[in-house]
Amino acid sequence: MARLAIDRDFLRDFADLEKTVQDRVTEVFAKFESARHTGIHLEKITRARDDRFRTIRIDQFWRGVVLAPESGDTYTLLKVLPHDDAYAWAQRRTATVNTATGRIEIRDVEAIDASLPFLEQTAKKAPKRLFDHVSDADLRRLGVDGQTLAFARALTDEVQLRSAEGFLPPVQCQVLTALAAGYSPEEVWAELGSDIMGEQIDPDDLDAAVQRSSDRVVLVDGPEELMAVLAHPFALWRVYLHPVQRTVAEARYGGPARVTGGPGTGKTVVVLHRARHLATHGEGKVLVTTFTSTLAESLKAGLKLLDESGKLADRVEVAHVDQLAHRIFREAHGAPALLNDARERELWTTIAHDLDVPFTPSFLAEEWRRVVLAQQVRTAQDYLAAKRTGRGRALGSRQRAQAWQAIWEFETALREQGLWTHETVCVEATRLLSERTDKPYRHIVVDEAQDLSPEKWRLLRAAAPEGPDDLFFAADTHQRIYQHRVSLRDVGVNVTGRSTRLRTNYRTTAEILAWSLGLLHGERIDDMDGGLDSIAGCRSELHGPPPTVQGFKSREDELRNVVETVREWLKTGVAPEEIGVAARSRRLVDEVVTALEAESVPVHALAGGLPVEGSVSVGTMHRMKGLEFRCLAVTGVSEGQLPSPNAITPADEDEASHRADLQRERCLLFVACTRARECLHVTWSREPSPFLAALS
Numbered sequence: 001m002a003r004l005a006i007d008r009d010f011l012r013d014f015a016d017l018e019k020t021v022q023d024r025v026t027e028v029f030a031k032f033e034s035a036r037h038t039g040i041h042l043e044k045i046t047r048a049r050d051d052r053f054r055t056i057r058i059d060q061f062w063r064g065v066v067l068a069p070e071s072g073d074t075y076t077l078l079k080v081l082p083h084d085d086a087y088a089w090a091q092r093r094t095a096t097v098n099t100a101t102g103r104i105e106i107r108d109v110e111a112i113d114a115s116l117p118f119l120e121q122t123a124k125k126a127p128k129r130l131f132d133h134v135s136d137a138d139l140r141r142l143g144v145d146g147q148t149l150a151f152a153r154a155l156t157d158e159v160q161l162r163s164a165e166g167f168l169p170p171v172q173c174q175v176l177t178a179l180a181a182g183y184s185p186e187e188v189w190a191e192l193g194s195d196i197m198g199e200q201i202d203p204d205d206l207d208a209a210v211q212r213s214s215d216r217v218v219l220v221d222g223p224e225e226l227m228a229v230l231a232h233p234f235a236l237w238r239v240y241l242h243p244v245q246r247t248v249a250e251a252r253y254g255g256p257a258r259v260t261g262g263p264g265t266g267k268t269v270v271v272l273h274r275a276r277h278l279a280t281h282g283e284g285k286v287l288v289t290t291f292t293s294t295l296a297e298s299l300k301a302g303l304k305l306l307d308e309s310g311k312l313a314d315r316v317e318v319a320h321v322d323q324l325a326h327r328i329f330r331e332a333h334g335a336p337a338l339l340n341d342a343r344e345r346e347l348w349t350t351i352a353h354d355l356d357v358p359f360t361p362s363f364l365a366e367e368w369r370r371v372v373l374a375q376q377v378r379t380a381q382d383y384l385a386a387k388r389t390g391r392g393r394a395l396g397s398r399q400r401a402q403a404w405q406a407i408w409e410f411e412t413a414l415r416e417q418g419l420w421t422h423e424t425v426c427v428e429a430t431r432l433l434s435e436r437t438d439k440p441y442r443h444i445v446v447d448e449a450q451d452l453s454p455e456k457w458r459l460l461r462a463a464a465p466e467g468p469d470d471l472f473f474a475a476d477t478h479q480r481i482y483q484h485r486v487s488l489r490d491v492g493v494n495v496t497g498r499s500t501r502l503r504t505n506y507r508t509t510a511e512i513l514a515w516s517l518g519l520l521h522g523e524r525i526d527d528m529d530g531g532l533d534s535i536a537g538c539r540s541e542l543h544g545p546p547p548t549v550q551g552f553k554s555r556e557d558e559l560r561n562v563v564e565t566v567r568e569w570l571k572t573g574v575a576p577e578e579i580g581v582a583a584r585s586r587r588l589v590d591e592v593v594t595a596l597e598a599e600s601v602p603v604h605a606l607a608g609g610l611p612v613e614g615s616v617s618v619g620t621m622h623r624m625k626g627l628e629f630r631c632l633a634v635t636g637v638s639e640g641q642l643p644s645p646n647a648i649t650p651a652d653e654d655e656a657s658h659r660a661d662l663q664r665e666r667c668l669l670f671v672a673c674t675r676a677r678e679c680l681h682v683t684w685s686r687e688p689s690p691f692l693a694a695l696s
């Protein structure tokens, strides 16, 4: 019996096809098995470079391109396009087997052949070539075949390689990108994560390659499974993980482990699979956690999708870290009386005034959080000896004594008045947990861990006993938008030898990714482990239009443009819930909501929850974390709005904090822009934000 396989890229295209065409595709392929049995018609393609490519009729105008094997009985649906485009697409391409991974790859041979002479011409004049430092043997071992090797040898810079992403075989291109970014052949090999290492690969056995290609091809068993796959084309990650993702999610670790990677590389997907894996193969209760309620909501929704048996809920608890801290606190002391931000500021102001110390209230508040709480400083002696890493203003011993006096007064006032902050609730919950021998969880899985403060790390550390598979977390320090740097060593988390990086972005087009990476160009971003992190090598195989950036004379003109853009997207068939608008402040969010409502666009202001069906989502950049939209407008990227003046410590108060705050605001824009899947539109009025000015 013939079996149908569907190429993962086709599933993305499928979501964009008109509904009538989608229905015809489903109809044709639902009958594929039986029709093939009785002789379905697969048309040969004249002048094909690879005669295993065939077409199948969808309707009068549309054709499917199918890869038909010479042996075996699995047919892979690669594309559905209008008649002439389908033929042209197929004529340019060939299918081959990657000799390192044993998996199938499709390449645009015509584009490779066409660009090679020009590259060779340019290379003749260049002093050196991009891969002079890598031997042919290493390239071949990593699955780079003859044609790609010849191409790679003609390259002189990374820009040329990036322009070839659309037509080189994706895995080979990924290998070359990593090598060009400075990774050694061994590191690249480890990252290929090939689970078929050592097996002899027959490069002519396409059928075997299709069977092995679970990262790229969905094998469908019958019409019902086909319907299920086509009904949720974007939820494929539930079943099909990249081999590296699967290895990370299912490994057994001797202690804390970490997965890193740029935006959209599937870290959250790995977190969800890890939680399910631990719930089914682990040894006790699993906590899945993160730092905000919105993120916890989206983790809950994701876990629900993975919970086919309906049993995960018994073993897995999802709660954000503050929620956990407050629960542990309440169990022992009842609800805390919380000191709100305004009252806290008042208290610091009074203390600074009464003691007449040479510090601003905000400097003292930061000193308390970033030195005293972060390092668990309890006495004047401890404070005098404390490292003040990340604090820019040096303090002599007299000034330290003055600062300590103010901090002591503050802590005493809290104690005497029975008041708590979220941080002190967390510290107390940690103390309570440390005393317990019966820890509430056996495994803890954390998403967006780059934003956890030291006291939150200590809370989590105290909530599960130390041991194998105790702590697993996903982090990308380029997306840190709340906290300052944290050193894992300082909070007792050692991930040496248990850290994996993901490189393939599954969300954002290469065009949007490259533009967004430009926003961070030149920033020195830490790796939480005493070094610097890099997302060089993070890549996307998806392509689309480049982001548009537009400036306006006035905020009114800018708002009008945002409304027009959203309406345009809606007109082209994008569903309202697939559209997002992000802005830096709540005031700007309110303005966008009002402007869209005035034009009768259904709109939902994000406030701690998830997008709702039938409405365009509008939210602050912070609220965008954990979400993604097919089309996204980022508005108000203007001078005076971004960086937000309120979020920046004045340089004369503390130079290091000033720089760190600026970096965090830049990362915030980066996070917002990388929520876009296909279209990104960025706007400003009067003067652009300096973050945009730096791009041009």
Ligand SMILES: Nc1ncnc2c1ncn2[C@@H]1O[C@H](COP(=O)(O)OP(=O)(O)OP(=O)(O)O)[C@@H](O)[C@H]1O
Binding pocket: 234, 235, 236, 237, 240, 241, 242, 245, 261, 262, 263, 264, 265, 266, 267, 268, 269, 270, 476, 479, 505, 506, 507, 626, 628, 674
């Ligand atoms: N193996 C996969 N196959 C197909 N799609 C995937 C795969 N892994 C992840 N995705 C999709 O890629 C998108 C991004 O995944 P995810 O949110 O897990 O990335 P992330 O690294 O956590 O992103 P960010 O750090 O930007 O929040 C999601 O739409 C997810 O469904």
